[in-house]
Amino acid sequence: METIVFSLLNGVIYGLLLFMLSSGLTLIFSMMGVLNFAHASFYMLGAYFAYTVTDATSYWFALIFAPILVGLVGAGVEKWGLRRVHANGHVAELLFTFGLAYLIDEVIKIVYGRNAVDYRVPEALDFPLFTLYGAQYPAYRIFMLFVAVAMLVALWVLLKRTRAGLIIQAALTHPHMVGHLGHNVPMIFMTVFGVGCALAGLAGVIGGNYLVTDPFMAAYMGPIVFVVVVIGGMGSLEGAFVASILLGLLQTFAVSVDASFADLFGWIGLSSATEVGRITIAQLAPMLPYLLLVLILFVRPRGLMGEREL
Amino acid sequence: MNAQSQMQEPMLSVRDLHAYYGKSHVLRGVTLHIQPGEVIALLGRNGVGRSTTAKAIMGEVAPKGEITFKGQPIAGLESHRIARLGLGYVPESRDIFPTMTVRQNLILGIKDMKRPGKYSIEQMLEMFPNLAARADNPAGVLSGGEKQMLTMCRTLMGDPDLIIIDEPTEGLAPKIVQQIGDMIAEIAKTGVAILLVEQKLSIALRIASRVYVMGHGEIVFEGTPAEFRTRDDVRKEWLEV
Numbered sequence: 001m002e003t004i005v006f007s008l009l010n011g012v013i014y015g016l017l018l019f020m021l022s023s024g025l026t027l028i029f030s031m032m033g034v035l036n037f038a039h040a041s042f043y044m045l046g047a048y049f050a051y052t053v054t055d056a057t058s059y060w061f062a063l064i065f066a067p068i069l070v071g072l073v074g075a076g077v078e079k080w081g082l083r084r085v086h087a088n089g090h091v092a093e094l095l096f097t098f099g100l101a102y103l104i105d106e107v108i109k110i111v112y113g114r115n116a117v118d119y120r121v122p123e124a125l126d127f128p129l130f131t132l133y134g135a136q137y138p139a140y141r142i143f144m145l146f147v148a149v150a151m152l153v154a155l156w157v158l159l160k161r162t163r164a165g166l167i168i169q170a171a172l173t174h175p176h177m178v179g180h181l182g183h184n185v186p187m188i189f190m191t192v193f194g195v196g197c198a199l200a201g202l203a204g205v206i207g208g209n210y211l212v213t214d215p216f217m218a219a220y221m222g223p224i225v226f227v228v229v230v231i232g233g234m235g236s237l238e239g240a241f242v243a244s245i246l247l248g249l250l251q252t253f254a255v256s257v258d259a260s261f262a263d264l265f266g267w268i269g270l271s272s273a274t275e276v277g278r279i280t281i282a283q284l285a286p287m288l289p290y291l292l293l294v295l296i297l298f299v300r301p302r303g304l305m306g307e308r309e310l
Numbered sequence: 311m312n313a314q315s316q317m318q319e320p321m322l323s324v325r326d327l328h329a330y331y332g333k334s335h336v337l338r339g340v341t342l343h344i345q346p347g348e349v350i351a352l353l354g355r356n357g358v359g360r361s362t363t364a365k366a367i368m369g370e371v372a373p374k375g376e377i378t379f380k381g382q383p384i385a386g387l388e389s390h391r392i393a394r395l396g397l398g399y400v401p402e403s404r405d406i407f408p409t410m411t412v413r414q415n416l417i418l419g420i421k422d423m424k425r426p427g428k429y430s431i432e433q434m435l436e437m438f439p440n441l442a443a444r445a446d447n448p449a450g451v452l453s454g455g456e457k458q459m460l461t462m463c464r465t466l467m468g469d470p471d472l473i474i475i476d477e478p479t480e481g482l483a484p485k486i487v488q489q490i491g492d493m494i495a496e497i498a499k500t501g502v503a504i505l506l507v508e509q510k511l512s513i514a515l516r517i518a519s520r521v522y523v524m525g526h527g528e529i530v531f532e533g534t535p536a537e538f539r540t541r542d543d544v545r546k547e548w549l550e551v
Contacts, residue, residue, distance in 0.1 A: 163423065166414055170407045176370055177405035179389035180398075182421035182468055186388070 002133040007256045008249070013141055015248020016148030020203035021221065022228040022240040023155060024196025030172040030235040031192055032082070034090045037097040040222035041104035042197040046070045046204025047213040048112060051119035059122035063147075067201040074197025078190045101218065109215045116214035144206050151202060152241075159237070168192060172235075227289040231296050233306020242304055247289055254285035319381065321346045321472055321503055322367070322397070327375035327385075329359075329366045336362045338527035339375070344472060349494075349504045351514035353549060354524035360507045361402055363524070364474045368392060368399045379472070394421060398470030402477040402507075404461045408450030412441050415449050415460055419467030427469030428500075434463050438493075455486035459493060472503040479510055491516060511549070515539070523548050 025039045049069050053062035077100065085096045120126075121140045128136030159165035171178040171188045179185045208217070228247055232239030262277035296303060320343035329337040337359050344350055354360050366373040369389040377385040384392050393399070407415050416431050435442035440456055441463065449460060458478050465473055475494065479487040491513040498504050498517065508514040514521065515535040523531035523538075525548045531541065538544065 163417055163420075166410060166418055170410070170418055174405050174407060176389065177401065177407075178418070180368055180370075180393050180401070181419055181464070182390050182393035183418075184388075184390045 002135070003256050005132060006135070006137075007252045009137070009145075010141070011249035011252035012245060013145050013148070013248070014252055015245035016145065016152070017203050017207050018225065018228050018248055019241050019244035020148060020151060021200050021225045022232065022244055023237055024199040025225055026229050026232065026235055026237060026240045027172070027192055028196045029229065031189055032086075032093060034094045034097070035226060035229070037094065037222070038077075038100040038104060039097075039196075039200055040218040040225055041101045042070050042074055042200040043204040043207070043221055044108060044213075044215070044218040045073065045104065046201030047119060047208025047217065048108060048117070048204075049201065050205040050208060051112075051117050051213055054119065054122075059124075063205055066205045067198040070201025070204070071194040071198030075190050075194030077197075078193035082193070083186065083189075101222070105215055105218060112215070114215055116212050119209045119213040121209045140210060144210060147202070147206050151199065155199075155237075224289050227293045229303075230293055231303055233303030236303070236305040239303055239305030247292070250288050250292070251285050254288055255282045257281040320344060321348075321380060322505070323376075323378045324363070324367065325376040327363065327366055327373055327377065329362055329371050329373055331362075331371075336527055337366060340524070340527070340529055342522050342529060342532075344503050344505055346471065347498075347501050347503050348520065349498045349506065349518050350520045350522060351506045351508055351518035352522050352524060353508060353511070353514055355549065355551070356509075358524045358548075359527040360524050361476055364399065364401075364476050364505070364507055367474065368397070393468065393470075396469070396471040398465040398468060398473040400461050400465050400473060400475045400478065402480065404457050406449040406452070406457050406460055406464075409448055411446050412449050412452070412460060413445045415464050416467050419464035421468045427467060429466060429469075431467070434467065438463060453486075455482050455489060458482065458490055462493065462497065466497065466502075470502060472505065473497070474505045474507070476507045477509065478506075479508070479513060487513065 021040065021043055024042075025036060028036050028039070046066050049066035050059075050062040053066055053069075081100070082093060082096060085092050121138075125140045125143050127139050129139035129142050130137050157165075159169060167178065167183050168188055168191075171183065171185050172192075175185050175189075178188075204213075204217075211217070224247065228240055228243045231247070232241070232243035258280075260278060260280040265277055323343045325341050327337050327340040328335070340359070340363050342350070342352070342363075352360050352363065362371055365371040367377055367384075369384075369387055369392050373385045375385065377383065379392070379395055379397055382395065384395065384397070407418065410418075413431060413435075416434060420426065429437075435445055438459055441460060444452060444456070449457065452460060462473075462475065462478070478490050478494065482490065487510065494504060494506065494513075495517050504517075506514060506518060515538065518535060521531070521533060521535055521538045522529050523544055530548055531538070531544045533541075
């Protein structure tokens with residue numbers, strides 16, 4: 001019971017963090033028609049910017065300004081980079097974001113070094129919030145939950161309840177028509193790209209100190225976010241949400257399952273004394289997202305809620 | 311500028327317009343003009359460049375040549391800038407936003423919430439009871455005729471001075487064609503100029519005060535509907551299949 005409650009909480013929090021990254025990625029996908037390989041790099045930028053801003057001022061400033069900075073960098077990339085490359089087609093765009101991801105990685109390594117920086121959970125939030133079944137639960141995780149839910153609600157209200165949100169949604173599917181109605185589509189695209197990057201940056205701000213802030217965090221997170229977007233269905237925010245939570249729970253529960261293949265073999269009456277038998281379910285946890293990715297592409301190529309196939 | 315010269319100055323003037331799709335030369339020097347409040351029809355067979363003319367004026371296809379709207383050169387401007395000068399466009403593909411409601415589609419037709427146009431959403435719905443009955447349904451479930459109405463209403467929400475309407479009656483039943491024709495005539499009565507791209511002569515000749523016929527990427531006839539009716543040669547050579 002104890003394990004289940006803890007895993008559930010942790011899984012949901014991790015899932016929401018994934019959603020913060022994948023919501024921006026899926027919006028940008030709807031717009032460009034290609035995956036932005038550099039998306040997780042903006043997550044990393046968020047964490048590093050937050051580290052620097054926290055050092056100079058405080059964590060609370062960083063929480064506000066680091067995502068804004070990341071958003072501005074993203075908007076600049078769209079305006080002066082992607083928009084020019086766009087004329088040369090999807091492959092050029094894809095390669096551009098691919099190169100950009102490596103470029104950001106290298107810049108981070110030059111500026112901050114190859115080792116993890118000391119970006120910590122702020123002291124004000126570094127205490128156990130409550131005790132559950134005799135174990136303490138850190139306040140910062142609940143804070144992450146709070147920020148993620150606030151962002152989720154804000155994004156939903158913006159997209160579904162405001163005229164600006166309607167214009168954005170329409171521009172994603174019918175950019176020419178939206179332009180003919182007098183709305184500045186290039187500006188909308190730049191804003192969507194910027195906001196998507198800012199959300200990734202926010203995930204970096206609240207996730208970087210909870211996990212770890214090093215030059216490899218983008219490379220670690222990037223593939224998982226792609227998995228979320230593909231499983232959820234390219235371009236579907238709802239799908240990205242469901243897939244994020246699903247993957248969050250799946251990975252957290254797998255890690256907490258204290259069983260090995262030997263036990264499994266035992267149940268079905270096979271000998272447990274093999275090398276395979278020594279593998280634990282927890283060890284399989286990092287593999288699960290990719291297993292799911294392969295299965296989904298096999299069974300349902302448009303993902304859980306996607307409207308178009310890859 | 312006095313009233314006299316304003317009368318003579320065309321609202322939209324297209325001079326020697328060329329356009330290309332890759333290497334194929336689609337428009338080969340189209341010249342036409344529209345006065346304020348005038349309704350003109352652009353006729354021609356499929357593939358002669360009528361829709362491309364509309365797209366080139368609206369900035370969706372790269373234009374070569376001179377296009378002025380209210381005296382301002384607009385060739386090659388971004389489409390939202392052209393729209394904001396008062397030029398509305400109802401494309402052949404209709405392009406309603408299918409997952410949004412009829413009301414939301416109309417909201418998106420408003421260019422600037424701070425400066426509302428001639429019609430409010432409620433007024434627009436009052437004028438078109440068919441749409442009002444479905445105001446809160448997703449636009450994707452509308453019939454073809456209703457979608458066409460919605461597209462025109464959505465463009466009207468932006469208060470244009472000239473609307474380019476491309477093939478509004480394509481694929482519609484004869485009774486609905488009649489309704490759409492009436493609607494365009496109604497819009498014209500409010501003083502909005504209309505450039506109607508049509509294939510159905512009945513509609514075009516009923517509404518338009520001037521007719522252009524296109525063939526092979528250029529204008530091959532220009533005149534009033536009465537003049538057009540006397541020219542069987544034009545009809546045979548450029549319109550009949």
